Amino acid sequence: MKKLAMLLLLAAPVMTACRTTPSATRPAVDRTGSGGATSSRTAVEGFLAAAKAQDIQALSLIWGSEAGPARATLPREELERREIVMLCHLRHDSYSIIAESALLGQQRRVTVDLTQGAQTRRTNLVTVPSATGAWYVLSVDLEPLQQFCASQR
Secondary structure, three states: OHHHHHHHHHHHHHHHHOOOOOHHHOOOEOOOOOOOEOOHHHHHHHHHHHHHHOOHHHHHHHEEEOOEEHHHHOOHHHHHHHHHHHHHHHOOOEEEEEEEEEOOOOOEEEEEEEEEOOEEEEEEEEEEEOOOOOEEEEEEOOHHHHHHHHOOO
């Protein structure tokens, strides 16, 4: 009986780590390989979720351009280098989408507040739809988030 109890105690963290998030709370992001999201907002939500999880694979599916996900358009070394920089700056505990507005063409600007500990910083992300209609985060203004990255060193 003691062995069974000990086994359950040791397995609990593993089972907890493997739990899945209910689909109703996940953004509508395509993780099958083609990438993108169903809207500008869900692209930002997926991008920030990937950043919070420090998941470069998920980030490479939602970061991109009109041509598709960055993982399909950038050399791997360059992709990973850029993602590491973004992940450092985008580490956060929570975020709030403040506003979304139209830019030239079909691009959208999404303003977000990122909170890390007691610090909150506001930045802008630009999203764009691809030819297939999937939405990608085209760019993010990392300058306002420099303190987040500096505080990790």
